Amino acid sequence: MRYFIRRxxxxxxxxxxxxxxxxxxxxxxxxxxxxxxxxxxxCPKMIKxxxxxxxxxxxxxxxxxxxxxxxxxxxxxVLATNAWGEREWKKEL
Numbered sequence: 001m002r003y004f005i006r007r008x009x010x011x012x013x014x015x016x017x018x019x020x021x022x023x024x025x026x027x028x029x030x031x032x033x034x035x036x037x038x039x040x041x042x043c044p045k046m047i048k049x050x051x052x053x054x055x056x057x058x059x060x061x062x063x064x065x066x067x068x069x070x071x072x073x074x075x076x077x078v079l080a081t082n083a084w085g086e087r088e089w090k091k092e093l
Contacts, residue, residue: 003071003089005078009036018078020071020089027068029077035060040081047076
């Protein structure tokens with residue numbers, strides 16, 4: 001199963017587009033995804049640490065795949081805040 005997030009930042013007008021695949025019960029956030037450049041106060045500590053360690057270009061493009069146990073954590077990584085993965089991720093048809 002493949003999922004995507006597409007969201008526009010109201011302040012900057014920048015668009016975040018991320019792609020995720022479900023494989024063997026894990027969720028793989030794909031390289032090439034564009035993630036939020038602004039961490040919100042509600043961003044979980046674990047997600048902040050993962051974002052700090054991840055390989056991300058100055059344009060906020062993810063340079064390598066990252067594996068998550070839940071869609072919630074994958075969405076939180078992309079959006080830099082607490083997120084309900086089932087609501088944020090849309091299934092690709």
